[in-house]
Amino acid sequence: MAETHHVYKLAKRPTGTPTEEAFDYVEEEIPEPGPGEALVRTIYMSVDPYMRDRMRAGESYAEPWDVGEPLKCAVVGEVVESNGAGYEAGDVVTGEMHWAEYATAPASALTQIDPDRGPLSAYLGVLGMPGNTAYFGVNEVAKPRAGETFVVTGAAGAVGSVAGQIAKLNGARVIGFAGSDRKVEFLEDDLGFDVGINYKKVDDYGAALAEAAPDGVDSYFDNVGGPITDAVFNQLNVDARVAVCGQISLYNATEVPTGPRKLLTLIQSRATVEGFLVSDFSERFDQSARQLGQWVADGTIQYRETVTEGLENAPEAFLGLFEGDNIGKQLVQVNEYEG
Amino acid sequence: MAETHHVYKLAKRPTGTPTEEAFDYVEEEIPEPGPGEALVRTIYMSVDPYMRDRMRAGESYAEPWDVGEPLKCAVVGEVVESNGAGYEAGDVVTGEMHWAEYATAPASALTQIDPDRGPLSAYLGVLGMPGNTAYFGVNEVAKPRAGETFVVTGAAGAVGSVAGQIAKLNGARVIGFAGSDRKVEFLEDDLGFDVGINYKKVDDYGAALAEAAPDGVDSYFDNVGGPITDAVFNQLNVDARVAVCGQISLYNATEVPTGPRKLLTLIQSRATVEGFLVSDFSERFDQSARQLGQWVADGTIQYRETVTEGLENAPEAFLGLFEGDNIGKQLVQVNEYEG
The missing domain is CATH 3.90.180.10 (Medium-chain alcohol dehydrogenases, catalytic domain)
Incomplete structure (x- = not known):
């Protein structure tokens, strides 16, 4: 048998x-x-x-x-x-x-x-799909620059935790939204994020973000969507870049969820919002694998x-x-x- | 006195x-x-x-x-x-x-x-702010290419009517949403749009758009926002570009209007959505004035x-x-x- x-x-x-x-x-x-x-x-x-x-x-x-x-x-x-x-x-x-x-x-x-x-x-x-997603989403879509403010949701997850660290390597101030105090501790103490926000303990996402990002948001890597994203859109700076990687808060919805219409805010900010799939960058996975492998090996990136x-x-x-x-x-x- | x-x-x-x-x-x-x-x-x-x-x-x-x-x-x-x-x-x-x-x-x-x-x-x-808005919004943000499908809302207005004609000059198939049969006639007969849609006579914007744009939408110039824009977002092709110029359907709202959350569709389409202001292009108004003036003088662009x-x-x-x-x-x- x-x-x-x-x-x-x-x-x-x-x-x-x-x-x-x-x-x-x-x-x-x-x-x-x-x-x-x-x-x-x-x-x-x-x-x-x-x-x-x-x-x-x-x-x-x-x-x-x-x-x-x-x-x-x-x-x-x-x-x-x-x-x-x-x-x-x-x-x-x-x-x-x-x-x-x-x-x-x-x-x-x-x-x-x-x-x-x-x-x-x-x-x-970190050396697979999630790491590649963070690598290309940050470097090719969200494009945080030195001195800018970068925000990531799902910050303690497989993609978000790497995305925030790459943004930090690019010289940005990095703010992460995550769902527990333990995760916030991980972001701030282990990964070197400037500010972690436990969104489950915050009543007003906009106020928490304004405090963490007094100069507004230049670059946003979104894994979550929903009301946190609404708050970020309200605080985008001129010429901000938004990388739409995932919308986990919406995946289990039985009907298309509704929320405030946000296109008007994009006129004010002249922001660019771009969805991406890691597979679109597959021809460059050699590059990302080499770089991520080196960062992991020398301890530059924690996971x-x-x-x-x-x-x-x-x-x-x-x-x-x-x-x-x-x-x-x-x-x-x-x-x-x-x- | x-x-x-x-x-x-x-x-x-x-x-x-x-x-x-x-x-x-x-x-x-x-x-x-x-x-x-x-x-x-x-x-x-x-x-x-x-x-x-x-x-x-x-x-x-x-x-x-x-x-x-x-x-x-x-x-x-x-x-x-x-x-x-x-x-x-x-x-x-x-x-x-x-x-x-x-x-x-x-x-x-x-x-x-x-x-x-x-x-x-x-x-x-056509030779002032609205013409400049159309010129830069089309050429620098919506970027329609030959053979692509371009959609514009507020198509019979000061900006939309010029935007559609510039998209047509770029070789795109041009579809315009407007609010009366007289306007649709203007788009199709006077301006050379491929299809005009009188949205006031259409129950299902998505169905009307699918019929007019069987190959999906590659480039969208939005002056209006709201449910027509929702329908367009659902039919964006991969790597589509959306230029957010105005949202006239929302300007008189007393509260922030709500609508279906659309960021998830951007992952699927990998589309880019970008707000813009014509004033950001003010250093190039010489260029647009010269080009628009020539097009108007030789009858290439009607207004x-x-x-x-x-x-x-x-x-x-x-x-x-x-x-x-x-x-x-x-x-x-x-x-x-x-x-």
Whole structure:
């Protein structure tokens, strides 16, 4: 009898905030790698806010997941078997695979990792998609300059924590909104942010921002949206840049949320608001990987991870993102690295 | 006894849609030009939607008018007397003056016009601030390219009608939203727009736009805001550009209007939304004046004006802007040109 493993599949498309019922925990045979494919044993898998959008049907910036099919995610894993994929058993790779103990993938979808160069988990965070998102979102879209004021929401998350540090390296005054005192402490004490604001303890976002940013906001990296973003828009300086990276406060809405119309404020500020996707910069990931790798290696950039143990707990880890449970990158450790 | 003239002053700051009560029609002595000033007899004066914002107290992109003081506006007029301002009686000039039969202005605030080069009224429209706004808003912010789809709201107005024609010159497919069948006819028959949409006859802006712009929207010049803009945002293509020029649908609101939150759509489209003020391009007005003057002279660009006769009717002309009464530039003729 073939060996089995566990896989999470999309049970049904959730309405509003997903519950565990959206996830189907299935035991099935470990797949065989087809020609040119490798079988990969998952070590770490990533859960990310944008995945909420993949649970929807219809057009979105992320390809929708299919009901009844394995959920997809970025994985760091170990090659178990290579069927002409050009890998050897024991090679460590990263790529898009499944919420599962094992998955097969074609060679073209995998990138090899040198396990001696740093913690494997970092390849799903600061050295992976979230780090790249911060790197290009800050340097190509939000463009904070020396002496300017930079604001980031979701500041203690995988993207925000790196974005704020890169803005700081660019010489900006950096203000981060986050959802707990512990996170604010992390921002101010560990990451060197100038001011962290625990938005859950603040009645008036505008007043808190005005106090933290007395000279207004020149550059804004938005992961959250909603009323905090409204407050920031009211305090944008002339020629400010807004990078729209995510809107996590809206992802679980069942109807299109409403809020104050803000385009008029943009005439006053002549600000530029630009949405971006990290994938648009994929041709330059070599550059970002090299730079982020160096910053992490020499301690210029700090990062933290929240690691949930066990594939079975992946839905809980994912749903916790919307509660703000994580500090830094939220990961699920599915297996130990045996390398 | 000194001669008198009429001046409109701000009677009080209106709440919501202004009425005639906001305007005080005062008879007073014609002012004497101080040293370095000229006394100018108004021929045409301009009323513009942005003036609604000048009726408010507090910070705005336009300097607020003071209660009890003469209302300001762009004027084309004739120099009656020059007190060392470097002009001669009979010179035709333009500049910011008053809703009044006469005003004094320092030489530095006046620009001389050659009355033989074209209709004087055009210097308040296609050859003045509205033309410059269209020129820079299209070429520097909305940036329509050949083969792209360009949408403009307030399309039959002073700015929109020129913006659409410049977009057309750039090779774009041009769609304009306007508020009457007569305006749509003007757009399609006189200005060469590809499609005009009478939004007052359309139940579903999104459906009407999808039909007119089957390939989506690449470049959007917004003078109006509100639900039409919501519909356009839903159909922005990847890397679309939105130029926020005005939001006339919101100017009379007594509270900040609400609407669907749109930042999430910008991630999908990676669109850029940018507010602008024509004054930011003032160093390049020579360039735009030369180009617009040439286009008007050789018939490349068509324009229309709606002229209200008599200073006493200026408030009515101004308030009509918010009803969409005008086609093309709304002017008030205060005196005949006697040159």
